[in-house]
Amino acid sequence: MFLLGTAVGSFLNVVIYRIPNGRSLLYPPSRCPACLTSLRAYDNIPILGWLLLRGQCRYCHAPISWRYPAIELLVGLLFVVIFAVSGWQWQTLKMWLLTAWLLALAFIDLDTMMLPHPLTQWGLVAGLIIQGLLAGGWLPALVSISHGIIAAALGIWLFDLIRWGGAIAFGQEVMGGGDGKLAAMIGAWLGWQGLLVTFFIAALLGGSVGGLGIALGWIQRRQPIPFGPFLAIAAIIAALFGADLIQFYVDTFLPGVSIP
Structure with missing residues (x-):
């Protein structure tokens, strides 16, 4: 391995x-x-x-x-x-491929402050295809692909709202357009639950690193930093431990509530 x-x-x-x-x-x-x-x-x-x-x-x-x-x-x-x-299962192969795709995007974003559209676009398509192949049967495949499309749309809408809200509140772009496309790709692979887990982990990581960088003088206030690496790290964590993290949250804050 x-x-x-x-x-x-x-x-x-x-x-x-x-x-x-x-x-x-x-x-x-x-x-x-x-x-x-x-x-x-x-x-x-x-x-x-x-x-x-x-x-x-x-x-x-x-x-x-x-x-x-x-x-x-x-x-x-x-x-x-x-x-x-x-x-050793097919999900392992899926997570290997997703991890490799995310790391490529993360390092490109670190180098260029850009997330290439072909990589996020074809990553989204690959995610939907793999979700369908692993569903087991044509009807579950259709359902799985539909859920992936909904999650991808949620990713774009969520990040567009953040961009618009940030532009109104701060008078400048707070997030690049590529981040929303990466979020859509992650939604296609992990579904809406995995996307939300990814978003919260990425926000926590990005806020912590940004705050620490400002406190230590490494980053200037309002200096743009790439968010793609935080999304990539968070998506890998969500792919591996997302279900456990959701269950922990429910058991801690919503005892007695069952999740599907």
Whole structure:
């Protein structure tokens, strides 16, 4: 599971670097961005290749960012955690794919303050398709896809309301348009319950990090910060533990109430 995750992480590094630049994911093959020399297969071994090269190009000795093996390590560990929580079932494959998609978007948002429309759009479509495939039968599939569409619409409406309300209250944009599209994608994968859990966790994380950054002088007031990474982290948590978190909330604040 770990090796599979690191291989996926290696591919995500390509996605994160090339998609914002409008470049093909398939051509040209991996090469050094400094000297443009094509890399050998053993240079591309996840994590190990970077360690063997000591963090620099074999040919021109230009430094290779530590973030490449860090992302590979992160995805490998997350794949192991997901497998440990869910075991071997189709839902595990779904969560692996969702996690990879979310991480690509999160790192692109960190780098560019943008969430590429093709990734959120096709992520939404993929979520609806997978929900239908895992439903078991054409009628449950239709119901599942319908619920995913409703959740996607809820995600867009919710974030549009926040954007409009923030613009009126503060006189400036408080959230980018891509965040609503990412929320719609998350709704398509996790349903409206998972979307709401994601929203509350993301708001808590974003508010805490933003407040701490302002207090420490790292962030200026009204300085824009990417919200996509918080949504991605929150969605992964919701995918893994959303049902348990909802049950905990009901047991704590709404005792005696049953949830479907």
